[in-house]
Amino acid sequence: MSLRTTPIKGLDDVRAFFDRLAPVYRDCHGKAEKLLRYRLGIIARLLERAGHGSLVEIGCGTGMHLFPLAARFERVHGTDLSPSMIEQAEHLRLGHPHGERIRLSVAPAESLSSVGDAEADAVLSVGALEHMLDQRQALREACRVLKPGGVFVCLTPNAEYVWYTRIAPWLRLSTKHLSTDRFLGKKKLTDLLETAGFEVERIGSWTFIPRGDMPPYLARILTLLDGVGRLLRVPSFRGGLYCRAARRG
Incomplete structure (x- = not known):
């Protein structure tokens, strides 16, 4: 199968896209439980030495990453x-053992009106930054809601991935779910974070192969390239980019 890009004119179109996706939302890039455990392992390492008071996840979707983290924090939002x-997430919250710690609200990342200034010890974004129309403003909001020294943790596709830069363009295959999607490389992500008021502490690669967006034979090729990239430390062979950044001052 291959990906079809949805044309986007503004925020309402983005909202409508994810509203349609919500009832059937799932990880389509491999074995969902295995991939979730892998991502949560990365997130746990990036959250080391972060406070345990409050976590905010922007673009939380149905809560697949937020809910497993509820045991670590006094409050998660x-x-x-x-x-x-958010409606789908609320249904799941009602049956969650730490449901009383979980708060959910509807808000675009660029305007987190439901979150106060310096409220969070950590802010998380997983597979969401690339869909945000104003990434610069979204990161400013993430910085605003963090306490001084609080950490921002992000997992996002790597713009320098050979799939995005070479293979897909050569095969004339689309790589974007939304026409407005913007993938970031290390330098661009670092620049955006520093401009927003962060100091980048860690940035690197993780295994992300968008299997659901490509024919199976290409997924197998990219799996091999990921192994080579991990062994030889070739960032362009790795599909994911992670970072940990701290709010300055």
Whole structure:
């Protein structure tokens, strides 16, 4: 299969896209439980030495990353621009053993009106930054809601990935779910974070192969390249980019 890009004119179109996706939302890039455990392992390492008071996740979707982290924090707050995503998350919250610690609200990342200044010890974004229309403003908001020294943790696709830069363009295959999607490389992400008021502490690669967006034979090729990239430390062979950044001052 290959990906079809949805044309986007503004925030309402982005919201409508994720509202339609919410009832059937799932990880389509491999074995969902295995991939979730892998991502949560990365997140746990990036959250080391972060405070345990409050976590805010922007673009939380149905809460697949937020809910497993509820045991680590006194309070977790998931925000998403899609009311339908938050509705799905609320159904799951009601049956969660730490449901009383979880708060959910509808808000675009660029305007987190439901989160106060310097409220969070940590802010998380997983597979969401690339969909945000104003990434610079979204990162400013992430910085605003963090306490001084609080950490921002992000997992996002790597703009320098050979799939995005060479293979897909050569095969004339689309790589974007939304026409407005913007993938970031290390330098661009670092620049955006520093401009928003962060000091980047760690940035690197993780295994992300968008299997659901490509024919199976290409997924197998990219799996081999990921192994080579991990062994030889070739960032362009790795599909994911992670970072940990601290709010200055």
